[in-house]
Amino acid sequence: MKFRKTLIAAIAFAGLFAAGATNAHTNEYLDTQIAPHGGQVRMAGIYHFEFVIARDSKADKDTPVTVYVTDHAGTKVSTAGAKGMVTILAGKVKTSINLIPDGENSLKGSGKYVSAPDMKAVVLVTLAGAGAEQARFTPLAKAGVAKTGEHSEHMAH
Numbered sequence: 001m002k003f004r005k006t007l008i009a010a011i012a013f014a015g016l017f018a019a020g021a022t023n024a025h026t027n028e029y030l031d032t033q034i035a036p037h038g039g040q041v042r043m044a045g046i047y048h049f050e051f052v053i054a055r056d057s058k059a060d061k062d063t064p065v066t067v068y069v070t071d072h073a074g075t076k077v078s079t080a081g082a083k084g085m086v087t088i089l090a091g092k093v094k095t096s097i098n099l100i101p102d103g104e105n106s107l108k109g110s111g112k113y114v115s116a117p118d119m120k121a122v123v124l125v126t127l128a129g130a131g132a133e134q135a136r137f138t139p140l141a142k143a144g145v146a147k148t149g150e151h152s153e154h155m156a157h
Contacts, residue, residue, distance in 0.1 A: 025072065037068055042123075042135035047077060049123055051086070051137045057115040064110045065097055067123050076105035081128030083107075090116040099125070115140060 030041045030048075039052035050068040057063040065086055069077040084099030084107045095113040102108035107125060119140050126132040 036074075037066070039066075039068070040137050040139045042137055043072075044123070044125065044133035044135040045131075047071060047125075047127075047133055048074070049125065049133075049135045051121060051123055051135075051139055053088075053113075053115065053119075053121075053139050055115050055140065057113055059093065059112050059114045062110040062112055064108060065099075065113075066102070067099060067107045067125060069105050069107070069125065069127070077127065079103070079105055079107050079125075079127065082125060084109075084123065084125040086121055086123045088113045088119060088121045090114045090119040099123075117141065 025043045027042060030043070033041060035041050035050050037050055037052050039050045041048050041050045043049075048070045050070070052066045052068070054063045054065075065088075067084060067086065069079055069082075071077055079101045082099075082101050086097045086099060086109065088095045088097070088111075090113055093114060095111050097109040097111035097113075099107035099109040113119075117140050119138065121137040121139060122134060123137065124132055124134045
């Protein structure tokens with residue numbers, strides 16, 4: 001009888017832990033976290049993508065975008081040999097930007113886009129030896145965006 005009670009308690013605890021882990025990675029939860037590079041973080045399969053844009057971009061000049069890749073614990077994931085693309089929609093203007101590896105765990109590109117409050121972006125990254133992963137962003141809709149260089153306390157379960 002004691003074994004049965006212990007087993008039931010263990011199953012209940014595992015269920016609560018699994019539910020908490022699942023909720024910890026919703027977009028709403030991720031938006032409450034301070035992103036390491038001041039961008040917006042989203043889940044992309046087994047990864048987190050942090051999308052960083054210029055908040056004052058005008059359509060008449062090329063402006064950079066950067067995507068940082070980490071695992072769910074915040075550990076940097078190598079982007080050597082990776083490729084990617086970001087599609088930005090701002091108003092009725094659609095811009096596609098190719099991303100190439102730039103640093104230990106980032107991809108970078110540049111293009112002409114307008115930093116508008118209604119901006120939406122889709123990031124697609126294919127890491128070397130892995131399948132493509134995608135995430136959707138609303139980078140200027142996020143309240144309380146961190147300053148560059150501040151780090152998140154999240155990521156570990």
